[in-house]
Amino acid sequence: MRRDRDDLEVEGELELPNRMGTRLAFEGEAHGDLATPESLAWRVDAKTNGIDLKGWHEFLSGALAVPDAGRGRIRATAAFVGTQVTRASVQLQLADVLIPASTVWPSDTTYSALAGDVRLERKKGLWRLTGRDVKLVTGAHAWEPTRISAAWNRSDSGQLKLEADANYLRLENLVPLAALAPEGNWRSRVTELLPEGEIRALKLNYAAGESAPTRYQATARFADLGFAAVGTAPGVRGLSGEMTTTETAGRASVDSQAVVFSMPHKFRAPLNADVARGDIHWEHSAEGWRISSRGFTVRNPHANAQADLDLLLPGDASSPILKINSRFQDAVLAEAWRYLPIDKLSEKVLGLA
Secondary structure (H helix, E strand, O other), X not given: OEEEOOEEEEEEEEEOOHHHOOEEEEEEEEEOOOOOHHHOEEEEEEEEEEEEHHHHHHHOOOOOOOOOEEEEEEEEEEEEEOOEEEEEEEEEEEEEEEEOOOOOOOOOEEEEEEEEEEXXXXXXXXXXXXXXEEEEEEOOOOOOOEEEEEEEEEOOOOOEEEEEEEEEEEHHHHHHHHHHOOOOHHHHXXXXXXXXXXXXXXXXXXXXXXXXXXXXXXXXXXXXXXEOOEOOEOEEEEEEEEEEEEOOEEEEEEEEEEEEEEOOOOOOOOEEEEEEEEEEEEEEXXXXXXXXXXXXXXXXXXXXXXXXXXXXXXXOOOOOEEEEEEEEEOOOHHHHHHHOOOOOOOHHHHOOO
């Protein structure tokens, strides 16, 4: 430790217990009047080249969420004025990181590589987050090196503005990490949807405030995108294409193979398609969300079809209204029961009971 009038410097090294790793090196400095900590400028830097997350998980159990296992290198830095963060960074190079099955994700997830260089900075009320060489590689799914960036601020009136982009994300690799975050409604929603698939070239603009309506605009390309049916809302797996959307309307161009559509309260079994191709539009009105498509092409062993679809998801949470006008070729009539809504023909009429 060194002190010179209003300057203070500290550095040291700790020998960690074997179950927590090897060494933890740290240093810090502070500049200003120690009698007025609210104006003190200070910085901390800590690093370890041999951390063992299993030991830290046991040590911090209940106080801080840490993966159940993992090993590697971590360096973290942060700078403050008083208690306000002005910048921070984390560099990770971890292997064999275990996130156990939880209410967020139904199975254990082991990351063979969990790495990246993430930096946070605040200037004149504007926060900026950047991430380089982000990797979340699991045994089941690869991950391409990712660049992410986000900038946000909150005005004096409480309005939040956010801009974000990412060149690559794989949802199955990303979502299990939500188990380390504090509980909230968004975590429950993730649990229900079980999202999957790859997203590329994501761009998002978002604005919301107490006295202003929520506005957003997003564009992205996606491959093998999927989510589960929740309540009366449908689910889908295997979608590929591109999308643009706002808070009131959107459009997706779909060109997919091996698609599965599920709507358990309307259809007796999931609907499968070897090919699904067409444009899907959605818009929000006083009635709710309306999803539509014209001439959507579907092919599978049971038929080649073109369909016009209108689906209304009422704003009052009542039962969705689905209208389908389909034209079939090479249809296998014995399989028609799969495509007829439950509320139109009974199982007895269809010969299923």
